[in-house]
Amino acid sequence: MSDKNAGWHKRLNDIMPWGSGTCSKAAIYHPDEPAVITRGKGCRVWDADGREYIDFRNGLGPVTLGHAYPEVNAAITEQLEKGIIFGHPAPLECEIAEIICRTIPSAQKARFLKTGGEACAACVKIARAYTGRDRIIQVGYNGWLNGIARDSRILPGQSIAGSPKGVPDAVSGLFHACGWNDMEKISQLFDEYKGQIAAVMIACDYADIEKGHAFYPFLRKITKENDALLICDEIVMGMRIAYGGAHEYFGFTPDLFVLSKGIANGMPLSVYAGRAEVMNVCDRAGGAVISSTFAGELLSLAAAKACFEIYRRENVIGHLWRQGKRMKDGLNGIFNRKGLSVEVKSLDPVTAFVFGNHSLAEPFYRAAYRNGVALYGISYVNFSHKEDDINEAIDRINRACEEI
DSSP: OHHHHHHHHHHHHHHSSSGGSSSSGGOSSTTTTTTTTEEBBTEEEETTOOOEEEEESGHHHHTTBTOOOOOHHHHHHHHHHSSSSOOSOOHHHHHHHHHHHSSTTTTTTTESSHHHHHHHHHHHHHHHHTTTTOOOEEEOOOOGGGGTTTTTEEETTOOSSSSOOOOOSHHHTEEEEOOOOOOHHHHHHHTTTTTTTTEEOOOOSSTTTTHHHHHHHHHHHHHHTTTOOOEEEEEETBTBBTTTTTHHHHTOOHHHHHHTTSTTTTSOOOOEEHHHHHHHSSTTTOOOOOGGGGGGGGHHHHHHHHHHHHHHHHHHHHHHHHHHHHHHHHHHHHHHHHHEEEEESSSSEEEEEEEEEEGGGHHHHHHHTTEEEEEEEEEEETTTTOOOHHHHHHHHHHHHHHHH
């Protein structure tokens, strides 16, 4: 690591717990992994030493079109000249809600917040108010605000035993963590807490997502039978595998859902939406107050409007599927030829690295960084990854695998 990267690594860890405000962004493979990224363009980023990486982290998912995408930047700049936030709603707030409800069939009403985690928390409050019940079954990782249950997922791919620190047992006891496709446990919880479960909130398991063909219909059926709500966390999958994410891909209608990472090309914005009858619980007469000063911040909404237009015009989702397949097939071909115990799984736009030999993960990621490819356990293509970029990334990873 150079003096610049070493200096940033020390400064970050001296002044910030974790070395970042986002746990998953903090470098764990230094000196091979960059301590900081100073700029990005399209599908590439550069660190403090000017080293270039073909980027598949994409801000941990929000960059779907590409870094500094010109049309989105222009929309942000134009709105900046008009104002960032007002004391009343701006037309954009209404326009984007209308676009979402026209585009995603399960959305009848929509509202905004800034992060996916808080939008999931809003859905929990709505579900409790609508049903008059307190208990929530939680499947997968829904952001730190919802890592409340005992034995829950506190970070992507990281679970704990017992109650999370900082969460009172009285609160933790109302949340029930379940694994992906664990139909037996979910059935047991509905039997054990008859008439007490407000909702099942689910984020899909990326590596084993195809099990959703059976699991999602099961969840839709059991929630309806028990007068509970089904909340789909589409923070990652929304506007990536389909506009409505996993629930659109698998063909069912949840009561509520959350979008965030795919909606504004990196600008902070989240959506909670769903059935009008359910969403109306957070209307004036409904009484479940959810309010945030920055919910209608206009730079993010301007970015979202540009994104929806680009998605519609350019078939962005189709591009993500095509280039994601090229990347996944190329990497799995390398791993198979070299006999490495690792596989890229999940749907093509959202790929998960699954290591049969866990000791291989660290040397693999380190070698990828050394060869100029920025990866994460869940990696993504964006609209700026063209065929040549994917081919170059595959060549670089091939060289990285030769080093292991």
